[in-house]
Amino acid sequence: MPTEIRQTFPNIKKIWKCNDEMDFLYGYYVGKIEEGSLHYLLKATRASAGGYVDTFEIRGVIEENKTELQNTIKRALN
Numbered sequence: 001m002p003t004e005i006r007q008t009f010p011n012i013k014k015i016w017k018c019n020d021e022m023d024f025l026y027g028y029y030v031g032k033i034e035e036g037s038l039h040y041l042l043k044a045t046r047a048s049a050g051g052y053v054d055t056f057e058i059r060g061v062i063e064e065n066k067t068e069l070q071n072t073i074k075r076a077l078n
Contacts, residue, residue: 025073032057 037058062069 030062
């Protein structure tokens with residue numbers, strides 16, 4: 001992850017005009033996790049009749065692991 005962050009977002013504050021690199025990256029990775037989860041679940045539920053995907057449940061799982069994700073990003077930045 002550290003290499004990916006530095007290569008993908010070399011000048012976050014300058015380019016994206018963010019005050020805090022940590023908040024930007026947390027939001028970015030939450031979005032990527034939600035996108036990937038939703039894609040996987042939609043694919044899985046199409047295979048079964050009458051499947052339902054609750055996007056709030058996805059966000060709830062992410063929020064349960066908020067501290068772990070933030071700590072991972074902090075370690076990657078240091």
